[in-house]
Amino acid sequence: MDQDFDELLKQSDDYVPYVPIDQRRREQAERLHKIGRSVPRTDASDSESDKDDASSGPGSPRAVRSTVPLFDQALELRLKQGQDGRELSAVDKDLEEEAEILKTVARRKQLASDRELAKGIQYTEPMTTTWRPPAFIRDQPPTVADAVRQKYHILVDGEDIPPPIKHFRDMKFPQAILNYLRNKGIQRPSPIQIQGLPVALSGRDMIGIAFTGSGKTLAFSLPLIMLALEEERRLPFIRNEGPVGLIVCPSRELAKQTCEGLKEMSEHLRQAGYPELRTVLASGGVNLREQLNILAHGVHMVVATPGRLQAMLADGNFNLDLCRYFCLDEADRMVDTGFEEVLRNVVSYFNHQRQTVLFSATMPQKIQDFARTALVKPVVVNVGRAGATSLDIVQEVEYVKKENRIVYLLECLQKTPPPVLIFAESQHDVDDIQEYLLLKGVEAVATHGGKAQEEREYAVNSFRNYKKDVLVATDVASKGLDFTGIQHVINFDMPKEIEDYVHRIGRTGRSGKTGVATTFINMSSSEEVLLDLKHVLIEAKQRVPPFLESIYDPNERYRDLPPGVPSATGCSYCGGLGHRIIACPKLAQERRIQDSGMRSRMVDGGGDRY
Structure with missing residues (x-):
């Protein structure tokens, strides 16, 4: 009976014999390979006939299409979209997951004022200044500019990029500024200044990336001095006017250092017969009455830390009505969690377009992408990889047990003559180290x-x-501070983020001089940061100790990805080379902070839960 039924079934028009799925996959792959790995397309007439036959029987195109297995339909769809048709590997799945993570952490807030965001105001054209490169440089063919950039390893990205200029005198600075630079021992611009100064002098928004000690401060200070001088000569500032430019720094020490540099240049100009340019330091720990006294006479430039700046703007001590120049030093830290909301409050006091420049030695791609959304046709000037260390620093990594570190410090201090800078993660360790060194007769101070x-x-x-011979400090002294002649930096512990390591050791090996950086690591150091350190050492062509070499690197499978693949190397969130965004300790920490803040709001019943 069953045999007769099978025979009848075979004779029917709707009969389709069963074919195992493996065989169907092989046949489908062979069929697609024979037709050149392309998918047949129907023309318009076929599409119309498909619509007409939608209600027809099993022989209609719509009915035949419905019998194609879902696997084969997905395979054809991949081919239509330009993919190779293979099943997703573990690497592919990780890359897709990373792309989703990047979407979830994308910054929705911009460096725009509340009024601009509310009214949808968007500036489409960059600001302009009266400065122009010399005629002989403007008349040069683009190949000359490309050759200069290639010689100094300068990478640029953007539209209508101003040409690089190799000499300060060709940038049209006053003789008083040239004398100031000569007195400082600065004979010619560094690579970041060769390209960064023309960009900033032209009024363009900019992202400047260069290793520590490369002269970034001068690259954003000189354009502000020239802008303030031009405004003062055009129409002198009166009481309670200004500033024309604002520089925001992440620490008091860095803000004070930047302010002193501006004051020195202003004094050289005044002695040469130029108008007086007034600068005020708006940071914590400074007498507010002195600041207000300078502001009352009219101020041209303000250098500030975020907290004090926000408070002074809220109290109406000064306004940003005339401000045309906005600079973020150590911008990755300024835009990062903790300062972002403060910066948005500060930017809300602008009521017109301004030139925005961001500078740092470590600028992860997520910060660059965020900055591009806020800047107007920005020019990215990159000297070396963002987050790379200077090749003038000899990096030594030593395994030292936690309880032996403070004793081993005395031996490390014998490597070079003073001054020596020692970094520690906690304030308690800083105080203990200073006390120990003082007991041993070492002239040490701490901050x-x-x-x-x-x-x-x-x-x-x-x-x-x-x-004093030794300074012991936390990371408050690692961001941008310039100490002349430091030959040795000691990391008492490995910081939790590789960016902090780069900033710490960048206090030596500055301005073309060589230096030594010694780092203590032990079992308390996280594996992700140690892998980052390992790849930083490899990139800088430094010796990698055996205990770092022996650490298993789960990211080796990504090394063969083509350079054009997004996130082909390292973490696309923080820029670390030894881990991926999936295992990013910085992202995990930020999520914990956000989660704890959300939980506290839910418990307190204040604010929106989301």
């Missing part, structure tokens, strides 16, 4: 966020003026 401002200034100034 960290828990000390009074007078103590911090005394420590930094006495160390800078060679009155």
Whole structure:
């Protein structure tokens, strides 16, 4: 009976014999290979006939199409979209997951004022200035500019990029500024200044990336000086006017250093017969009455830390009505969690377009992408990889047990003559190290966020003026501070993020000089950061100790990806080379902070839960 039924079934028009799925896949792959790995397309008439036959029987195109297995339909769809048709590998799945993570952490907030966001105001054209490159440079063919950039390893990205200029005198600076540079021992611009100064002088928004000690401060300070001088000569500032430019720094020490540089240049100009340019330092620990006194006479430039700046703007001590120049030093830290909301509040006080420049040694891709959404046709000037260390620094990594580190410090101090800078993660360790060194007869001072401002200034100034041999500090001294002649930096512990390591060791090997950086690591160091350190050493052609070589690197499978593939190397969130965004410790930490903040709001019943 069953045999007769099978025979009848075979004779029917609807009969389709069963074919195992493996065989169907092989046949489909062979069929697609024979037709050149392309998918047959129907023309318009076929599409119309498909519509007409939609209600027809099993022989209609629509009915035949419905019998194609879903696997084969997905395979054809991949081919239509230009993919190779293979099943997703583990690497492919990871890359897709990373892309989803990047979407979820995309910054929705911009460096735009509330009024601009509310009214949908978008600036489409960059600002312009009266500065122009010399005629002989403007008349040069683009190949000359490309040759200069290639010689100094300058990478640029953007539209209508101003040409690089190799000499300060060709940038049309006053003789007083050239004399100031000569007195400082600066004979010619560094690579970041060769390209960064023409871009900033032209009024363009810019993202400047270069290793520590490469002269980034001068690259954003000189354009501000020239802008303030031009505005003062055009129409002198009167009481309660200004500023024309604003520089925001992440720490008090860095803000003070930047402010002193502006004041020195202003004094050289004044002595040469130019108008007086006034600069005010708006940071914590500084006498507010002195700041207000300068502001009352009209101020041209303000250098500030975020907290004090926000408070002074809210109190109406000054306004940004005339401000045309906005600079973020160590911009990756400024835009990062903790300062982003403060910066948005500060930017809300702008009521017109301004030139925005961002500078840092470590600028992860997510920060660059965020900055591009806020800037107007920005020019990216990159000297070396963002987050790379200077090749002038000899990096030594040593395994030292936690309990032996403070004793081993004395031996490390014998490597080079003073001055020496020691970094530690916690304030408690800084105090312990200073006390131990003082007991051993070493002239040491210390600074960290828990000390009074007078103590911090005394420590930094006495160390800078060679009155003390050793400065022990937390990361408050690692961002941008310039100490002349430091030959040795010691990391008492490995920081939690590779960016902090880059900034720490960047206090030596500056301005073309060589230096040594010694780092203690032990079992308390996280594996992700140690892998980042390993790849930083490899990139800088430094010796990698065996205990770092022996760490299993799960990212080796990504090394063969083509360079054009997004996130082909390292973490696309923080820029670390030894881990992926899936295992990014910085992202995990930020999520924990956000989660704890959300939980506290839910418990307190205040604000929106989402």
